[in-house]
Amino acid sequence: MSFQPLTQEPEIQRRWLESGAFRAKRASELLPDSKTFYMLVMLPYPSGRIHMGHVRNYTLGDVTARFRRMRGYEVMHPLGWDSFGLPAENAAIKNGIHPAIWTRANIQEMKGQIQKMGISYDWDREVASYQDDYYRWNQWLFLKMWERGDVFRAMRTVNWCEALGTVLANEQVVDGKDERTGHPVTQKPLEQYFFKTTKYADELLACLDGLDWPENVKTMQRYWIGRSEGARLAFDLDIGGEVEVFTTRLDTLFGVTFMALSTEHPVIERAAETDASLKTFCEEVAAVSREERLTSDVKLGHRTALSVIHPFTGEKVPVFAANYVLMDYGTGAVMGVPAHDERDHEFAEKYGLAIPKVIEAESAWDHGILVNSGEFTGLTTEDAVTAMVAKLGDRAGKTTTYKLKDWGLSRQRYWGTPIPTVHCDTCGVVPEKPENLPVRLPEDVAFHGVGPSPLTTSRSFLDCACPCCGRPARRETDTMDTFVDSSWYWLRYLDPNNSQLPFAKAESDAWMPVDLYVGGIEHATMHLIYARYFYKVLRDLGLASGPEPFQKLICQGMVLKDGSKMSKSKGNIVDPDEVISKYGADALRLFMTFAAPIEKEIDWTGFEGIEGASRFLKRITRMVEDHMNTAEPLPAKEQLSAEEKALLIKLNQTIQRLTDDLERRYQFNTVVSGLMELSNVLHDLPAAAPHRGAVMQHALDAFARLMSPVAPHLAEQLWSQLGHAGLCMQAAWPGLDAQYLEADEVLVVVQVNGKVRGRITVPASATEDQRRQAALACPEAQSHLAGKEIVKVVLPPGGKLVSIVVKG
């Protein structure tokens, strides 16, 4: 049978599904000595169509899953849908259809496309976050976290659009206006729910060291967590009360000439009530948009009528409101030491403040020895901090702060998991009872695109009984950030039908941690921090074991077209379906695997690459067609011709290399080049080779299995043609035959002073001394040795090279 992917691939996909070959075992079915492998790809958003980024991601995951199955592992390889979020709601506004209908249709469409790729997902484990048997467990976990004190409520500013009467996400705000309608957007404080992620900041930081993740992702997370050791110190206000600062340089305390407070600091807000010009200043700072803040670092300040008292000198220090002090880091207040801090220096120069030097060091911003610092003069930075903390008593203490923020999970939206709390006039905000879950999204809603979330207008949703006192109460209308959905989904795959718990611990103990997680670099911080945080919470709830969910992470590069990202607006999308309907799934998979190393970008320049992949598959097919099946056993090594032996050596070297590439190196592109090299050698075997039939049968049997992870459809077809009854994907990965790993004679390179001057062939069994003698005798080397003194001869391990060092 020739290469006819368009008719053959669907047929083979049907055989796979009927045989249940993709099904993963439950914990109870695993044997004590079963080796398991959990292959996970990032949860996709059902936008409507798959794109080349998905194709690349899923192909590489599938190659690994299929390879591990053939290596005898029990493999978990599931997929689901990140199916809550804004686009569905926008589509509902635009087209007048319910988000659920839009979402369901998209999932169906994309699932069909993925199935055409021949990806070996266990579809019985498919989950979708918009379904209530998924999101009820978001709610259940929320209640558990509430009980443990891991959830709290606090004020936070949001992007508020008065004209639309709604809250907007950061990416919806452009130039301080709603990007859709152009209505102005302002900042408005709102009471919202938070997860206490900072509670795990230290552990999240410490555990990074043990993870087999790309270094740049780990670095990004370390920076994101932003641990900083320093001290807190309280200054007394002249009008009573105090202001606490956080500083990493308590040793510079005698250099303080001003106090800079955030415009949102409570002390400033109170002062602004009686100080009109301060109030104006604060409003001006607040009016600066996010983008402007990011591009400009001009320092602005406003001197208040307040002062604080220096704890050692007793001098009065003026208090400023300043735009460069962030309310949500440290205490929102900074002690200004212009001589030893770059930002404070700029500020002091601008406002004419004194800049007294109190540290002697190489540069102004370095640690050093204290000067002009009273009794602390002469101490080092480190000793001074300790001494000052001791002297200041209750007023100061060493402390650690983080850039990591608590996770604000409230969204004022319809299409998300309802937060399971109730507002009661008597009891306040109280959690819903677990037995009342799920709190379902109401159906009696309309989508206008104006005004608050439809949840706030649905009587059937709003009206409820207080879980504490039973009196009429109002349901919470905030829904959860969709990052909650994606923070534990891989555990639900393990037990998708459990109606008692989000998942059974036996299942997570059997499969966790995930052995390989593949996805885009864009999730380096947010998703991958939230997911790690959730896993630690789940562990502390007794639901999961182990500190970390994802042992190995690979971030695959983007698929580009002519150097830029494929997007609808640019009109440069290459549709995977089109490629499959012309070349077949195997050709696309092969090209995606071969084109570049996994972490690099691929530029889809044209169809040359896919043509090449298709050509290779045709060549392989022809080779099997031209071969006559035989049951004749492989003859002993001594009986084989030189070419036949060479072929078997190449075969075994290829098996060894591919196994290492797939098992240890996760280097997929060289798997394909290895297959191509082997096919070239098979192709070159002379027609008259004495044992051609048996040798080719042996080699092709192995070849079909070696190509099976990358081009599984054609591998099945060839496997059948080669006379095998079962599925190739269920056959064992080829083993190594040690006698064919090395040739009888090996090539040895001869270097003179580091340059290659000759090549000799010696028996594989040659001793070091024999190799040395043969190298020295080699004529090409001789011409470079004549008249020179041999200083030494180096024979590195491996025996493939002799390095001669000469002088004169």
Added chain:
RNA sequence: GCGCCCGUGGCGGAAUGGCAGACGCCGCGGACUUAAAAUCCGCUGCCGGAAACGGCGUGCCGGUUCGAAUCCGGCCGGGCGCACCA
């Protein structure tokens, strides 16, 4: 500004301190064909040479080593992330 990653033929890339450019794409020559496509055979880093062969060569400069694309230091260029974090 700070941090991380990456610089190899016309292109994608290979080389796990040991023959730089595997494998593929493009291109060129040939076979088959009335012709074309497909397929098959061959060539293809640069300079010199008819060839044998020689020289140069992995962004640049230096170092370690018998030996460096690979390790170390400095610089140049590109990408990504963070960005007033006290």
